Amino acid sequence: DIQMTQSPSSLSASVGDRVTITCRASQSIKTYLNWYQQKPGKAPKLLIYAASSLQSGVPSRFSGSGSGTDFTLTISSLQPEDFAAYYCQQSSSTPWTFGQGTKVEIK
Amino acid sequence: QLQLQESGSGLVKPSQTLSLTCAVSGGSISSGSYSWSWIRQPPGKGLEWIGYIYHSGSAYYNPSLKSRVTISVDRSKNQFSLNLTSVTAADTAVYYCARISNFWPKTFDYWGQGTLVTVSS
Numbered sequence: 491d492i493q494m495t496q497s498p499s500s501l502s503a504s505v506g507d508r509v510t511i512t513c514r515a516s517q518s519i520k521t522y523l524n525w526y527q528q529k530p531g532k533a534p535k536l537l538i539y540a541a542s543s544l545q546s547g548v549p550s551r552f553s554g555s556g557s558g559t560d561f562t563l564t565i566s567s568l569q570p571e572d573f574a575a576y577y578c579q580q581s582s583s584t585p586w587t588f589g590q591g592t593k594v595e596i597k
Numbered sequence: 598q599l600q601l602q603e604s605g606s607g608l609v610k611p612s613q614t615l616s617l618t619c620a621v622s623g624g625s626i627s628s629g630s631y632s633w634s635w636i637r638q639p640p641g642k643g644l645e646w647i648g649y650i651y652h653s654g655s656a657y658y659n660p661s662l663k664s665r666v667t668i669s670v671d672r673s674k675n676q677f678s679l680n681l682t683s684v685t686a687a688d689t690a691v692y693y694c695a696r697i698s699n700f701w702p703k704t705f706d707y708w709g710q711g712t713l714v715t716v717s718s
Contacts, residue, residue, distance in 0.1 A: 533708035
């Protein structure tokens with residue numbers, strides 16, 4: 491199985507801050523990497539696919555980059571509605587696996 | 598707009614079988630462009646992919662659960678189902694159904710709201 495490791499596990503930030511979350515795969519997954527946002531009590535929502543493509547309807551303050559084993563999700567200016575958990579997920583090979591999540595909290 | 602809705606028992610006794618159904622509306626489960634998946638999330642923890650099924654009925658499972666899982670599809674009712682046998686407390690989780698594209702990039706683009714299943718006597 492491909493292991494996905496996110497860092498940090500949690501972070502505190504203020505509205506307007508630039509936030510970066512890192513995801514590392516245990517082997518190369520090219521750009522088969524997706525990012526999801528999950529708010530409490532809700533299902534995950536697709537934000538970024540293929541490492542850097544923005545899902546339709548997702549604000550442009552979200553961006554993704556990386557290839558191979560190292561990936562990042564960046565929120566350029568954190569908004570109140572962005573406080574949530576974020577998960578990376580590899581779609582390179584089954585079993586599809588997720589990172590353990592990064593919780594973004596209000597400072 | 599595609600919608601997925603999970604239903605089933607919210608409380609299952611240890612060693613028994615967990616059964617859930619996902620009803621799909623606003624789109625056909627028989628589309629060759631998509632497969633249908635189950636994902637779970639234990640309380641306060643991360644996401645675990647359980648398996649998926651093609652419209653044809655071919656299913657693929659996470660090896661960690663393969664011996665206990667069956668996913669089936671009912672095209673006449675536009676729904677698919679999950680059976681998980683011999684459950685323990687470790688199977689307590691919110692269970693989500695989701696759609697996944699069959700072609701690159703493979704993404705879980707539509708999700709159900711999730712249903713909490715508790716394993717307890």
